[in-house]
Amino acid sequence: MSPNPLVLSDADISYILNNLDAPALLSTLQILTTALAEITTRPYDIHQPLRQSITTSNGSTTLFMPSSNTDLTAVKTVTLNTTTSASPKGTLTIFNGTTGELQGVLAAEQLTGYRTALASMIILLRRIKRGTPVKRIVVFGTGKQARWALSLCMNLIPGLLQVTIVGRSTVQRVRDALPGARKLNEVTKWSLSSPDCKFVALAPVGEPGFEGRLREAVGGADAIFCCTPATEPLFPVEYLTAERTRYVSLVGSYKPHMKEIDPAYLRRKDVTVFVDSKEACLKEAGEVIGAGLKEDDLTEVWNTPLHEELKGNVVFKCVGLAIMDLAVGAEVLRRAREEREKLVFSETYKKIGVEIPNFS
Incomplete structure (x- = not known):
């Protein structure tokens, strides 16, 4: 007999995810990596037809994104x-x-x-495991993607020395928008893994010398996370100097007219480009399209790359796939049920989801 359906709010999901330790995070990462691999290794079992949309007379657009791994089927809807x-x-x-x-x-x-x-994090953690250190990171953006990128880095990469968060307006708004980093340079729950880590907030409004500080942060970064729906590059490509190799994640832009970095960087011979899906990125990723890359120029992230590819400059481009939502959503749902069982005699029990008894 199937369990009662469970409804999870954003607050419920945040509670579950914020309480995952490093082994649990790595387990979820493996689930996601496997789901991406199965698009190729289990093509008859994995289904994710093209997204559909409707636009109403009041200007609202709703996207419908179905997916199935045969065992489970899901439909994601987003209204803008x-x-x-x-x-x-x-x-x-x-x-x-x-x-x-x-x-x-x-x-x-x-x-x-x-x-x-x-x-x-898939390629970045492989890169670290193969011996490429990551001590300084830069995160562009203050939305949910940026917050989770920051949280995952702090939980999974020990020994960070500096985290620079770059926003579009003022430094104070950068601090306010990132609850996990609101106590910049103070003791946080992350201090155990990176006790010497310094947090820096950058923003262009009211900040003399912003461009110089941005150039220094980008040029000195081992990993850069771009988490904005930018239509123009977030920084001049010249900031990516040849003094070091680095990892650059482009996850905020998801349409052909969007680009978080100069597409010319992806064409460089010393850059390896990984993607969540070749097919999707060739159709939707502005940086990939702008660089004129072909299928053979891209490597899907679930593939085990060559050692030399991980040591050099690496770009990861993600436009997002419905099967990713299903894989991670199912794991969050499983953990929510597990958490409810553990806390059944606790007041916290009431905070994790709502069951729908006798639904069918």
């Missing part, structure tokens, strides 16, 4: 309204792939930011 400043809202609905029984409904905002940031 260009006439308001409201952030997109969405849900992920997960069913039993055989019986159609509802398993759960998850708010999509935190989940989307988390699974995207998680994907950006």
Whole structure:
């Protein structure tokens, strides 16, 4: 008998994810890597048809993104309204792939930011494991993707010395937008893994010398996370000097007209480009399209790369796939049920999701 369907809010999902330790995070990372690999290794079992959309007379557009791994089937919906400043809202609905029984409904905002940031860690952690140190990182953006990228780095990369967070407006807004880093340069829960880490907030408004400080941060970074829907490069490509090799993650841009970095960088002979999906990135990734790259120029992230590819300059481009939502969403749902069972006699029990009894 299937368990009662469980409804998880953004707050529920944040609670679960923020309480995962490093082994649990790595386990979820492996689940995501396997899901991406199965697109190629299990093509008859994995289904993710092209997204569909409708636009209503009030200016709202809703996207529908179905996926299935045969065992489970999911539909993610996201609604955007260009006439308001409201952030997109969405849900992920997960069913039993055989019986159609509802398993759960998850708010999509935190989940989307988390699974995207998680994907950006696949190659970076392999790179570190192969001996390339990461001591200084730069994160562009202050949204959910940026917050999760920052959180994952602090939890999974010990010994960081400096984290620079770059926003579009003021330094104070950068600090306010990143709850995990609001106590910049103070003791946080991350201090155990990186006790000497310095947090730096950069923003162009009211900051004399911003460009010089940005150039220094980017040029000295071992890893750069770009988490914005930018239509123009976030920094001049000249900032990426030849003094060091680095990892650059491009996860914020997802349409052909968007680009977070100069596409010319992806054409350099000393740069290896990894993607979540060759097919999707050749159609949707502005940096890949702008660079004129072909299928043979790209390596899908689940592949085990050559040692030399990991040692050099690496770019990871992700436009997001429905199967990623299903894989990570199902794991979050599993952990939510597990957490509810552990805390059944605790007041915390009430804070993790809502069951729908007798649904079918």
